[in-house]
Amino acid sequence: MVVRSPHPDVEIPDLSLYDFLFGSLTEEDLGRTAVVDGPTGEATTFGALRAQVDAVAGAVAARGLGVGDVVALHSPNVPAFISVFHGLLRAGVTVTTLNALASGPEVGKQLTASGSKALITVSPLLAQATEGAEAAGLSRDDVVVMDGAEGYSNLRDLLAAGAPAPEVSFDPATHLAVLPYSSGTTGLPKGVMLTHRNLVANVLQSEPYIPLVRDDVVPAVLPFFHIYGMTVLMNCALQQGSTVVTMPRFDLPEYLRVITEHRATVLFxxxxxxxxxxxxxxxxxADLSSVRIMMSGAAPFDAQLAAAVGERLPRARVMQGYGMSEMSPVSHVVPFDRDDIDPGSIGLLVANMVAKVVDPATGEEIEQPAEGTSAPGELLCAGPNVMVGYLGNEAETRDTIDADGFLHTGDVVTVDAEGVFHVVDRLKELIKYKGYQVPPAELEALLLSHPQIADAAVIGVVDDDGEEIPKAFVVRAEGAELSAEDVMEYVAARVAPYKKVRAVQFTHAVPKSASGKILRKELRAA
Incomplete structure (x- = not known):
C-alpha cells in the first residue's frame, strides 16, 4: 500500500536554484539582511549577496568553467560559502561539497571520484586541500583560497576582474547542481547526483511544515557542506527571506552568544x-526566550530528549525531521502546527512524497492500518526530491532505487493510521556519530592496510553517553604486538575526527557468511 503525504502537492517551478532563490527579489528585499558573519557581526544584504553571486559566476566563467564541469567547495560555514556556492551554480557548474574535517587523502579521493576541475577552500584548511589537490592531479592554479594565501588565487582577485555573469542554458530537471558524498545504506562514500529541480522541490516541499518567515533569524551551525545545512539552513532560509547567521564550528558559549545577541528564532x-x-x-x-522553533535532524531524537529541550525552550515548538542526502534531504517532518504528534516520531511525509513500508524478508508491502500502528518494515520513498542516482555507479543506483522509482532507505519504520512514521531500527550498516555518517567499509579498508592487522570489522555500538560510536574488531597478524591504542592512533591519523575508531576488541576471527560478507549481528552479540 502506498502512503501519501497528507499535505496537497505543491507546484514546483521549472527554474534553476539561482532563479528560484534570487530571481524574484523585490526592491524592499534587496535592502534586508540576508547573512551575518557570526564571529564578527558583519552583515550582507540580499542585494549585496545577489551581486556577489553574480560576480562569482562571472569569475568562474572567465576561468573557462561552466556547464558540465565540477568544482569542489571545501569550507566551514562562512558568508563567502553562500556566495561561492550559488555563484558556481549560477555559472552552470556542478558543486561537490567537501567535509571541512576531511583529511588530505579523503579530499583527494573525492576530488578524483567527482572529476573536479578546481578546488575552492579557505586558509585554515589549506594543508589538507593542497595534499588532496596534488593527489587528484590538480595544479596550484586550480586551487583558490577564498580568504587568501601566498601563491594562490583568492576570492578578492577573482571578483576584481568584474567579469559579467554568463548566459547559461540547462534543463533544471536533469542538470546536476550538487554532488554531496554519502555512504547511502552500505559501503563506501558515493557521489549523490542532485539536480536543480531536486533542490528547488525540497525547499518547497518542506515549507508547509517548517514555516520560516522574513523576520526569522537562523544560526547556521550545522555545516552547509552537509545536505541538511545546505537545503534547510541555507536555501530554505534564503527562500523565505530569513537572516542566516553563520558559525564556522559548534562552540556552545559562542552558539549561546549568537542566539541571545541576535535574538535567534529558529534553531536547526x-x-x-x-x-x-x-x-x-x-x-x-542563557536567555533562549526568542526561540520559537527547534528542529532536530541527522540522527535519532527520542521523545525524552525532546521533552527535556522543551523545558528549556518554553516558547518553542520542538520538532524532528528525517531525510537522506539521496532525498535532498527532507522526506518527513513533525509539522509546526501539530503538537498532537509525538516529537519522538519523524512525523509526516512532506508534500509531493509517497512511501511504502515493506517487509525486508519477503518484499511484501505492509498495509497502513485503519487504526493503530503497522508492523515494522523498510521505508521506501518516492518524490521529486529523490536523487538521479550515484555518480558512475549504476549497480549501487539500481540497488537503491527500484524500477518504480522508490528509494530504499535502509531504515525500518512503522506508520500509523494518521500517517505518522517512527524509525524503529535500521538495515543499513552506516554508523551515525554525532549526526555524521561513518561508513564501516571505509574504516575496515583502512584497518586492513595496517601490516600487523590480518582482518578487521567495524560496527556501531552505544557508549555510556548513549552515543553511537565506531568499534573495531581486529585480528592481529601472526606474531604482531598491537594494542588497542595503536589501532586507534593509526586510524585517527588518516581520517576526519568524527570517523575515529573509539573502541577496539581483539578477536581470533571475524565471522563471515559463505559469500564472505561480515556477519555484523554476531559481532553485536559478542
Missing part, C-alpha cells in the same frame, strides 16, 4: 546540540 540542530541546550550549565543560564 542535531541531537548532541539539543542535549547541550537541555542539560549544559551554560545553556541553563
Amino acid at each position: 540542530v542535531a541531537p548532541p546540540i539539543a542535549l547541550a541546550l537541555a542539560k549544559h550549565p551554560l545553556a541553563l543560564e
Whole structure:
C-alpha cells in the first residue's frame, strides 16, 4: 500500500536554484539582511549577496568553467560559502561539497571520484586541500583560497576582474547542481547526483511544515557542506527571506552568544546540540526566550530528549525531521502546527512524497492500518526530491532505487493510521556519530592496510553517553604486538575526527557468511 503525504502537492517551478532563490527579489528585499558573519557581526544584504553571486559566476566563467564541469567547495560555514556556492551554480557548474574535517587523502579521493576541475577552500584548511589537490592531479592554479594565501588565487582577485555573469542554458530537471558524498545504506562514500529541480522541490516541499518567515533569524551551525545545512539552513532560509547567521564550528558559549545577541528564532540542530541546550550549565543560564522553533535532524531524537529541550525552550515548538542526502534531504517532518504528534516520531511525509513500508524478508508491502500502528518494515520513498542516482555507479543506483522509482532507505519504520512514521531500527550498516555518517567499509579498508592487522570489522555500538560510536574488531597478524591504542592512533591519523575508531576488541576471527560478507549481528552479540 502506498502512503501519501497528507499535505496537497505543491507546484514546483521549472527554474534553476539561482532563479528560484534570487530571481524574484523585490526592491524592499534587496535592502534586508540576508547573512551575518557570526564571529564578527558583519552583515550582507540580499542585494549585496545577489551581486556577489553574480560576480562569482562571472569569475568562474572567465576561468573557462561552466556547464558540465565540477568544482569542489571545501569550507566551514562562512558568508563567502553562500556566495561561492550559488555563484558556481549560477555559472552552470556542478558543486561537490567537501567535509571541512576531511583529511588530505579523503579530499583527494573525492576530488578524483567527482572529476573536479578546481578546488575552492579557505586558509585554515589549506594543508589538507593542497595534499588532496596534488593527489587528484590538480595544479596550484586550480586551487583558490577564498580568504587568501601566498601563491594562490583568492576570492578578492577573482571578483576584481568584474567579469559579467554568463548566459547559461540547462534543463533544471536533469542538470546536476550538487554532488554531496554519502555512504547511502552500505559501503563506501558515493557521489549523490542532485539536480536543480531536486533542490528547488525540497525547499518547497518542506515549507508547509517548517514555516520560516522574513523576520526569522537562523544560526547556521550545522555545516552547509552537509545536505541538511545546505537545503534547510541555507536555501530554505534564503527562500523565505530569513537572516542566516553563520558559525564556522559548534562552540556552545559562542552558539549561546549568537542566539541571545541576535535574538535567534529558529534553531536547526542535531541531537548532541539539543542535549547541550537541555542539560549544559551554560545553556541553563542563557536567555533562549526568542526561540520559537527547534528542529532536530541527522540522527535519532527520542521523545525524552525532546521533552527535556522543551523545558528549556518554553516558547518553542520542538520538532524532528528525517531525510537522506539521496532525498535532498527532507522526506518527513513533525509539522509546526501539530503538537498532537509525538516529537519522538519523524512525523509526516512532506508534500509531493509517497512511501511504502515493506517487509525486508519477503518484499511484501505492509498495509497502513485503519487504526493503530503497522508492523515494522523498510521505508521506501518516492518524490521529486529523490536523487538521479550515484555518480558512475549504476549497480549501487539500481540497488537503491527500484524500477518504480522508490528509494530504499535502509531504515525500518512503522506508520500509523494518521500517517505518522517512527524509525524503529535500521538495515543499513552506516554508523551515525554525532549526526555524521561513518561508513564501516571505509574504516575496515583502512584497518586492513595496517601490516600487523590480518582482518578487521567495524560496527556501531552505544557508549555510556548513549552515543553511537565506531568499534573495531581486529585480528592481529601472526606474531604482531598491537594494542588497542595503536589501532586507534593509526586510524585517527588518516581520517576526519568524527570517523575515529573509539573502541577496539581483539578477536581470533571475524565471522563471515559463505559469500564472505561480515556477519555484523554476531559481532553485536559478542
